[in-house]
Amino acid sequence: MSQEKKKLYRSFGPSNFAVDNAISIFLLTGIIFLFGAQSYLTMPKEAFPEIVIPTIYVGTTYSGNSAEDMEKLVTIPLEKEIGSITGIKKLEATSIQDFSNIIVEFNTNVEVEKALREVKDAVDKAKNDADFPQDLTAGPDVFEINFSEFPILTVNISGRYTEDELRQYGEYLQDEIEKLSEISEVKLKGTSDKEVKIDVDWFKMQSRKLSFNDIANAISMENLTLSAGDFKSEGFNRSVRVVGEFKNVQEIENIIIRSEFQNPVFLKDIASVKMGFEDPTSIARSDQLQVVSLDVIKRSGENLLDASDKIKELVEKAQAKRFPSDLKVQIFNDQSVDTRNQVSNLQNSIISGIILVVLVLLFFLGLRNALFVGLAIPMSMFLGILILNLMGVTLNMIVLFSLILALGMLVDNSIVVVENVFRYVQEGYSLKDASKKAAGEVAMPIISSTATTLAAFFPLLFWPGLMGEFMGYLPLTLIIVLISSLFVALVLTPVFTAALMTKEKTPEEIEEQKGKKLMNNLIWIGVLAIIAVAGWIAGSDWVRNLFGIVTILTAMNVFLFAPGAVFFQDKFLPILENIYDKFISFALKGVMPYLLFLGVIGLLFLSVILMGVFPPKVEFFPAAEPKYVNVFVDLPIGSSIEATNELMKELKAKVEAVVRPYDEKGVIEAVLSQIGENTSDPSGPPEPGATPNKARLTVSFVPADERQGVLTSQIMEEIRQSVQGYAGVEIVVDRNQEGPPTGKPINLEISGDDVEMRELSAVANTVLNKLRNANIPGVEELKVNVNASVQQDLIEIDREAARRYGLSTYDIAMTIRTSLYGREVSKFKEGEDEYPIMLRFSEEYRQSQEALMNQNVTFRNMDAGGQIVQIPISSVAKKVPSTTYNAVKRKDEKRTITIYSNVLEGFNANEVVQQLQFIMNDYDMPEGYSFKFTGEQEEQAAAMEFLGSAFTIAILAIFLILVSQFNSLSKPFIIIVSVFFSTIGVLLGYILTGMDLVIIMTGIGIISLAGVVVNNAIVLIDYTDFLQKRRKEETGQDQLSDDEVRQSIIEGGKTRLRPVLLTAITTVLGLIPLAVGFNFDFYGLITELSPNIYWGGDNAAFWGAMSWTVVYGLIFATFLTLVIVPAMYWMMYKMNSFLGSLFGRKK
Helix, strand or coil: CCHHHHHHCCCCHHHHHHHHCHHHHHHHHHHHHHHHHHHHHHCCECCCCCCCCCEEEEEEECCCCCHHHHHHHHHHHHHHHHCCCCCEEEEEEEEECCEEEEEEEECCCCCHHHHHHHHHHHHHHHHCCCCCCCCCCEEEEEEECCCCCCEEEEEEEECCCCHHHHHHHHHHHHHHHHCCCCEEEEEEECCCCEEEEEEECHHHHHHCCCCHHHHHHHHHHHCCEEEEEEEEECCEEEEEEEECCCCCHHHHHCCEEEEECCEEEEHHHHEEEEEEECCCCEEEEECCEEEEEEEEEECCCCCHHHHHHHHHHHHHHHHHHCCCCCCEEEEECCHHHHHHHHHHHHHHHHHHHHHHHHHHHHHHHCHHHHHHHHCHHHHHHHHHHHHHHHCCCCECHHHHHHHHHHHHHHCHHHHHHHHHHHHHHHCCCCHHHHHHHHHHHHHHHHHHHHHHHHHHHHHHHHCCHHHHHHHCHHHHHHHHHHHHHHHHHHHHHHHHHHHHCCCCCCHHHHHHCHHHHHHHHHHHHHHHHHHHHHHHHCCCHHHHHHHHHHHHHHHHHHHHHHHHHHHHHHHHHHHHHHHHHHHHHHHCCCCHHHHHHHHHHHHHHHHHHHHHHCCCCEECCCCCCCCEEEEEEECCCCCCHHHHHHHHHHHHHHHHHHHHHHHHCCCEEEEEEEEECCCCCCCCCCCCCCCCCEEEEEEEECCHHHCCCCCHHHHHHHHHHHCCCCCCCEEEEEECCCCCCCCCCEEEEEEECCCCHHHHHHHHHHHHHHHHHCCCCCECCCEECCCCCEEEEEEEECHHHHHHHCCCHHHHHHHHHHHHCCEEEEEEEECCEEEEEEEEECHHHHCCHHHHHHCEEEEEEHHHCCEEEEEEHHHCEEEEEEEECCEEEEECCEEEEEEEECECCCCCHHHHHHHHHHHHHCCCCCCCEEEEECCHHHHHHHHHHHHHHHHHHHHHHHHHHHHHHHCCCHHHHHHHHHHHHHHHHHHHHHHHHCCCEEHHHHHHHHHHHHHHHHHHHHHHHHHHHHHHHHHHHHHCCCCCCHHHHHHHHHHHHHHCHHHHHHHHHHHHHHHHHHHCCEECCHHHHHHHCCCCCEECCHHHHHHHHHHHHHHHHHHHHHHHHHHHHHHHHHHHHHHHHHHHHHCCCCC
16 A cells, blocks of 8 residues: 555544454454343333432321321421421421321432431431320331332233132232242232221110220229249259230130129120221222232332233132132233233334344345344344343333433434445455444544433433433433444444455355356245244244244245345436535525525424414323223211212223223223222321221223223223213212323412411412413312311310319320220230220210210229229210311421312313413512412423433533534534424424424424434535545645535545435434334244234334424424535535635635
8 A cells, every 4th residue: 555545544443453354353243242131031010110210208106196186296396396407308297096107208319328317317306205105006117118129010900709819818918929039018908907806885885884995994803814934843944924815706705804702804805806897997899798808019120021920920829720720810910911011012112123224225235235234233232231230220111211312312323334434445445444444444433422422311310309210211322322333333233244244245256156146045935935834844833933924024035125235326326426426516506505404494483373373282291091090089087988989889880881882892801899098098198097098099090902992091081071070079980090100280279478377278268269260271180189068076074073083184084095996905816817906886876976075984983992983984074076177188398288189081180270270470469478389390491401401401412423424613503503403394394294392202303303413414414524635635735615515525425425315314213112102012923923013102102292393403403404504504604614714814
């Protein structure tokens, strides 16, 4: 080679090392492939990523206190100490009868362990205060709320069996499932714990002058086992134990409570004793049968699919070997079904995208070069997945979509390297030298272009809060796989081209070898067909199908794709390049560049105006068709669980009538009703205490591909209409929530500093009535989260009278509490199990006001010689009917009442809330009160603010990288302007298609678009600069003429037409299967010849907005890159020339 060529040769160390050590790189490639594939197969799979938000729960029980007392005695002291901790994002507290719970959410940069430790320290400090109650019933309990540990499925057990039998079956499965390493906890629901019930007859107890204390003391004195010491006998010590624990219920009822004048009073004389169940706090029903349910919670980081499969195996084994044949065991709300479908569909979208991308590469580059470039896709993905697995990331839909988004970008760098190697090979260089020179020449430009793409995504890594924890996996995955693609392009690709690339044959050589090549191809096709037939004969369906498909594809390549690629490269592309040459030559003449630039600016303004005239519906987060529907029922506080159960039977019958036609079509999976505990919204925090007035009915649907086109949102509306018209009962129909929890779409908080609850409640009710009277369409039903009319009876004690009898408030309160709620007086052991022995009035006297107030407080009056004295409660106290609050809510240490509602299907939440905001802006809040729209609206505002900031930071970072690359301000300015202009395509796309604008997805899509657009503009401008530099070296001029500069712009555009089109087409086609909702089961095709093709699905609904944003923007950006960027380049050149001549500088 000449000295000149050696002088111009640029090398890149890693590429040179790789080419010189090809065997090691081939080995490294194999290792990456094997370990990457293993990581892909073994990574824990789930629908959504595990969210880590430092959230701590503090729960306290203090029996016998109202909501306001709990706030004053417990909540405020705890809140005061906890509120002083730094790093708290939100502090919410709820005080209800007997319970206080505080939820502390920290900023995401605070470690969970630190947050938990600091909250525990604050609680301990509050407990040590002299004014803090020292006789708490339980707590304060402090623990972490782990959002990633949620029920992955529910096992429902039903049949014509007693509750005790169903419970035993449930406990067996509970024990077996909890043995699995993937499982954190299994919660048994729908049944009550067993207990020994001592139901006292009030009249008989009174007549014998006995008290609850007498019964309790007698039981505790009899039910014990006591060590009596050691007994020495014949030189040995023998331990002596007195064994007196009850062995059965009969022993309990036969104990003597008192014996006077040789007349013993047995417990059975004044009470019934039996083994039973606690009063039910929850009831579950399916098909009109009682259900015992098991909520199975997975450990954080474990594989959801493996856990679900193991549980199903355990259930099948139990049904086959242990359970009776007529016992019905159903898996309900199995998250693995949706996860498996979503992951499978996204995997198939990746395969579809890869096929389309490789097909495009085949037409542009030919088969061999297309395979070199196509190698970048699996190798970049496997290397990225290997790194993600080492980081502990799960394989979820965010990660998988990120791989789809990256599909087109993964080949960009390899395209540049392969094209450059091919050019050097055609110039006569050896494969080894060509690979080194080609990689060295383009190394810095593609590193720079990759850096600009990374700069677009890098700010998204710092997304704060719950949404950031959820969406943060997208930029993380993209950054890792794009860096991996850079490694593949500069290290692996040069090695493969050096070893396997061939020089392009002349037309004569091609014609000469045409027959031989055809024969070789036919032999290959024959061999593949023979293997397929052999697999069919051997009964191996997958061998038959796989090689049959490969045979067909090979034949299509030989007879269709290869000739098509030759025609495309030799005929179509040259025609396209000539058309582009003529068009860009015309576009750069006279005033045309300025007219084009002004035209694009006008189009930008027009698109913004059209968005105002035809505004799309704006959503915060994408909503797919419901996977299940919940009907939340809230009866007036004080309603018994029996009354709630009766209403639920009626509602369930109505809902079943609605869904019956759909059930016949196979759309309905199950209908389950639950009453009492654990019936609050599963997407929110747990609700403390018993809730006998609440219930939830759940209708779950089969996966999207099995619904036969039925819209589950329509079923939800029919259900909503069927359950209306129940006065005094709050009924809310809601869908399952996709993505991170964001609160209600309508959530209005009214707060006040140091205000009385009745005053705050009055203000809230005034606002509530004002908003209700506005009758805004789309509002389901406005409700308030604090009820000020909870019925209660106050027992007011006459302290003077009580003092005369020697009674304390505690004596009276405990007597009443034992009568109604009951008192645990001992434990009854049965085998390894232990049950409480509960003492209280029998059912008829628990419902009797006379028995409650006229029961005697019995005690020995020592002033009267130890005589037994009985004093009726009514003589020292009176019962006064009253009302109170069901709860006292606090947020950030202020009393707060929330007005909330869902938005009806078909209405846009943003539009509805906007109308509510107009009303509130015209309302004068009383002094000391304030209001704020929170929930989904608060999260939406925060997300919009962050995405705006992230886009700005990304643009600035890209600009700085470009300035350092080009050592210029004008060229980075051109590229940045082209990024802003690309949004025209996005706006026009949404206007023309009428799509909903999803803030999260559209925002991320625009930021992603910026990274792709920048690359194309860099490729064009960088090569145009290179042509001008080469022209200067050839002519020895310091400055080129206007015609020479114009010609370099034209030639640069023409030469880079292919890579620009390749980048755009590969990125667009990579996203198209997901954007249009095309689902194709490649695994089913190979194993069963059943591709299960269908359109739509949850993934399309979830990711469609982001996919279309990139597609719309990139299509328009391709026109910008090929036409407007050259025009702006020419304009900047002319402006610099003018300024140079004006200030006396050289051009």
